[in-house]
Amino acid sequence: MAYELALSSLSDPTRRAVFERLRTGPMGVAEIASGLPVSRPAVSQHLKVLKEAGLVVDEPRGTARIYRIHAEGLRDLRDWLDSFWDDALTRFKDHAERDT
Amino acid sequence: MAYELALSSLSDPTRRAVFERLRTGPMGVAEIASGLPVSRPAVSQHLKVLKEAGLVVDEPRGTARIYRIHAEGLRDLRDWLDSFWDDALTRFKDHAERDT
DNA sequence: CCAATTCGTAAGCCATCACTAACGGTTAGT
DNA sequence: ACTAACCGTTAGTGATGGCTTACGAATTGG
Numbered sequence: 382m383a384y385e386l387a388l389s390s391l392s393d394p395t396r397r398a399v400f401e402r403l404r405t406g407p408m409g410v411a412e413i414a415s416g417l418p419v420s421r422p423a424v425s426q427h428l429k430v431l432k433e434a435g436l437v438v439d440e441p442r443g444t445a446r447i448y449r450i451h452a453e454g455l456r457d458l459r460d461w462l463d464s465f466w467d468d469a470l471t472r473f474k475d476h477a478e479r480d481t
Numbered sequence: 482m483a484y485e486l487a488l489s490s491l492s493d494p495t496r497r498a499v500f501e502r503l504r505t506g507p508m509g510v511a512e513i514a515s516g517l518p519v520s521r522p523a524v525s526q527h528l529k530v531l532k533e534a535g536l537v538v539d540e541p542r543g544t545a546r547i548y549r550i551h552a553e554g555l556r557d558l559r560d561w562l563d564s565f566w567d568d569a570l571t572r573f574k575d576h577a578e579r580d581t
Numbered sequence: 582c583c584a585a586t587t588c589g590t591a592a593g594c595c596a597t598c599a600c601t602a603a604c605g606g607t608t609a610g611t
Numbered sequence: 612a613c614t615a616a617c618c619g620t621t622a623g624t625g626a627t628g629g630c631t632t633a634c635g636a637a638t639t640g641g
Binding site for chain 2: 598599600601602607608609
């Protein structure tokens with residue numbers, strides 16, 4: 382039901398870069414921005430989108446705010462993709478049965 | 482390596498509608514357009530994008546041109562998503578071992 | 582209490598993209 | 612050969628969205 386948000390969120394290259402940067406572990410906004418060719422506020426905006434899509438979670442840590450990947454947010458998208466394989470298999474099966 | 486194209490292609494709602502319309506089976510452009518709130522050329526443009534992303538294949542059939550889903554085009558995207566689960570599991574494992 | 586650090590937000594600019602309308606090409610049938 | 616059906620492409624327009632700069636909020640440490 383929420384795979385649309387995950388798709389639109391991950392469609393942007395910079396946002397994917399932010400997301401993949403978190404693969405190395407949780408970190409703050411400034412640390413994410415360093416190493417990316419965009420400003421810190423831009424990263425903050427991207428994180429907001431990723432958070433609304435359920436792909437990241439944040440936690441206050443002093444003055445900083447630590448972000449980390451929330452892989453569960455990808456579940457709906459994954460299920461949606463899998464349904465196409467099921468359809469493809471069913472269609473292939475029907476096609477095979479039609480030849481008998 | 483081509484999951485970026487699949488993501489950007491499926492990020493558009495209308496394009497997703499076109500893609501899901503083909504779930505019911507192969508059909509022509511006019512048939513896809515009927516039932517969608519956009520014009521036929523718009524559908525044609527979306528199909529071009531989906532084709533470049535390897536998500537659909539087309540085949541001439543008289544004056545018509547039949548499109549159908551090419552599920553294999555989703556494989557790279559699927560693999561990419563799965564890699565995040567692997568990372569999540571590894572991270573969880575490391576976290577558990579740290580507590581021992 | 583004051584200064585420094587870290588971050589989110591608002592405003593504005595610019596590029597990208599989806600959409601329509603009009604045209605041209607190709608095939609099937611008479 | 613002519614007509615009809617089906618489709619792809621182009622040009623132009625309007626809207627969406629990402630980026631930067633500037634500002635304000637919250638917390639830590641001296």
